[in-house]
Amino acid sequence: xxxxxxxxxxxxxxxxxxxxxxxxxxxxxxxxxHSKGVQTRIFMPRxxxxxxxxxxxxxxxxxxxxxxxxNDMDMPLIxxxxxxxxxxxxxxxxxxxxxxxxxxxxxxxxDDLFEDNDERAIFFAKGVVETxxxxxxxxxxxxxxxxxxxxxxxxxxxxxxxxxxxxESKIITSLYDNPFEGNLDEALTEKLAFxxxxxxxxxxxxIPSFINILKSAIENSDGIIHGSETISEELxxxxxxxxxPVLEHQVExxxxxxxxxxxxxxxxx
Numbered sequence: 001x002x003x004x005x006x007x008x009x010x011x012x013x014x015x016x017x018x019x020x021x022x023x024x025x026x027x028x029x030x031x032x033x034h035s036k037g038v039q040t041r042i043f044m045p046r047x048x049x050x051x052x053x054x055x056x057x058x059x060x061x062x063x064x065x066x067x068x069x070x071n072d073m074d075m076p077l078i079x080x081x082x083x084x085x086x087x088x089x090x091x092x093x094x095x096x097x098x099x100x101x102x103x104x105x106x107x108x109x110x111d112d113l114f115e116d117n118d119e120r121a122i123f124f125a126k127g128v129v130e131t132x133x134x135x136x137x138x139x140x141x142x143x144x145x146x147x148x149x150x151x152x153x154x155x156x157x158x159x160x161x162x163x164x165x166x167x168e169s170k171i172i173t174s175l176y177d178n179p180f181e182g183n184l185d186e187a188l189t190e191k192l193a194f195x196x197x198x199x200x201x202x203x204x205x206x207i208p209s210f211i212n213i214l215k216s217a218i219e220n221s222d223g224i225i226h227g228s229e230t231i232s233e234e235l236x237x238x239x240x241x242x243x244x245p246v247l248e249h250q251v252e253x254x255x256x257x258x259x260x261x262x263x264x265x266x267x268x269x
Contacts, residue, residue, distance in 0.1 A: 001033065001036060001037070001038050001259050001262055001263050001266075002036065002037035002038065003037060003038070003039060004038055004039065004140045004141070004262070004263075004266065005038075005039045005040075005041075005137065005138065005139045005140050005141070006030075006033050006038050006039070006040050006041075006139060006140065006141040006142075006143060006262060007040075007041050007043070007128075007132065007137075007139035007141065007142045007143070007169075008026060008029070008030045008040060008041070008042045008043070008143050008145070009042075009043045009044075009128055009142065009143070009144050009145070009149045009152055010022070010023070010026035010042070010043070010044050010144075010145035010146050010149055011044065011045065011124075011145065011146030011147065011148035011149050012026065012044065012105075012145070012146055013026050013027050013042060013044045013091065014027045015027075015055070015084070016044065016050050016055060016082075016091070017044075017047070017049070017050070017105065020178070021176060021177075021178070021227065021228060022145055022146055022174075022176045022178060022227065025145065025174070025227055025254075026042070026145040026146075027042075027084075028254075028255065029143070029254075029255060029258050030042050030089065031084075031087055031089065032255035032256075032258070032259070033255075033258075033259060033262075034087065034088075034089050036259065038259075040089060041090065041092065041132070041135075041137065041139075042089065042090070042091045042092065043091075043092045043093075043094060043128045043131070044091065044092075044093060044094070045093065045094050045095075045099075045100055045120070045124050045148065046078075046080055046093035046094060046095035046100050047100055047104070047105050048100060048101050048102045048103045048104065049103055049104065049105060050093070052080070055082050056082055056083070057080045057081070057082045057093060058080060058081065058082070059078060059079065059080050060079045060080065060081050060092075062134075063079035063131055063134050063135070064076075064077060064078045064079045065077075066130060068123055068126045068127060068130065070119050070122050070123050070126070070191070071119060071122075071187075071190075071191040071194055072194060075096050075098060075099070075123055076096060076097075077094070077095075077096060077123075077127050077130065077131075078095035078096060078097075079092060079093070079094065079095070079127075079131055080092070080093040080095055081093065092131060094123070094124050094127035094128060094131070096123060096127075099116065099119065099120045099123055100120070102114075106148070106180065107180075111181075112182075113180060113181070113182055113184065115185060116185070117148070117184050117185070118184040118185045118187075118188040118191065118208060119185075119191065120148065121147075121148050121149075121150070121151045121184075121213075122151060122155075122191060122192075122195075124148060124149065124151075124152075125149070125151045125152040125154075125155045126155065126159075128149075128152060129152075129155065129156065129160055129163070129166075132165065133163070133165055136165070137165075138165045138166070138168070138169070139166070139169050140168065140169065140170065140262075140266050141169070141170050141171075141172060141262045141265065141266065142156070142166075142169050142170070142171045142172070143172045143173075143174065143262075144171065144172065144173045144174065144217060144221070145174045145176070145227065146176070146178075147178075147180065147210055147213050147214065150173065150213050150214055150216065150217035151213070151216070151217075152171075152217075153171045153173060153216070153217045153220035153221045154192075154197065154201060154216050154217070154220045155195075155197075156169070156171060156220070157171075157201075157220040158195075158196075158197045158198060158201055158220075159195050159196070159197065168269060170222040170223065170262075170265040170266060170268075170269070171220065171221045171222050171223075172221060172222065172223040172224070172225060172261070172262070172265070173214070173217040173218060173221040173223075173224055173225070174224075174225040174226075174227035175214060175218075175224060175225070175226055175227055175228065175231045175235060176227040176228045176231075177228035177229075177230055177231055177232070178228075179210040179211070179232070180210050183207060183208050183209050184208035184209075184213070185208065186207075186208065188205055188208040189202045189203075189205060189206055189208075192205070201216070201219075201220070204216045204219060211232060211234050211235060214235055215235070215238050218235070218238060218239060218242060218244075219242065221244065222244060222245075222265055223244060223245045223246070223247070223261065223265050224239060224242075224244060224245070224246045224247070225246075225247045225258070225261065226246070226247065226248050226249040227249070228249060229249045229251075245261070245264065245265065245268075247261045
């Protein structure tokens, strides 16, 4: 895997958000790949709870400035970057004042999902792709962590399916046992229709639940990793019907298993 390019896209990464199974795994797998000579880039949303001064985030003017269209609305894209101390790894933050300035991550003070979480996810997916295009950095592997990042496989396979930078990219989605309560905005399918996502792919998220968002990620990925020891039976059953490689949850040699899984997918091109 040395000199191969792996794009890590995660809704949570330590040390910028609290330590969880997801945020720790996303960081540690990227750190290990980087230490083995893999070229890495990490992308996450710039949630308002992230302390920009402490983590030394700064805006990248040459990457910022474009507008992304979400449900027929122009939303300015701001790109910020920071380096993880001691690791020499760059993390790119997708930012927009309307979607990410609030001092919270996914839910409000009453622990209810934000009504625009679906649009935040669309903006994040498009923001990642447009930034990577500006960097002119063609990834061999795109590894997705977390439900807010899980519309990215759909957008890569449908909305950006003719983008040459990603023609050879293999998409991997990690599944975690971290469901949210309730559903995203029921108008999500209409917003996907605006981006000309086909009827069949939109049908998967007609009810925009945690399970269905991940089902969409599964059906648009080239490989799946069980990031948690257990995942829902519904997702397990859905996965059984798909002919794609699966890496079961790893208790030992996790980092090396991930690298081997990447290498196998690249070799299968």
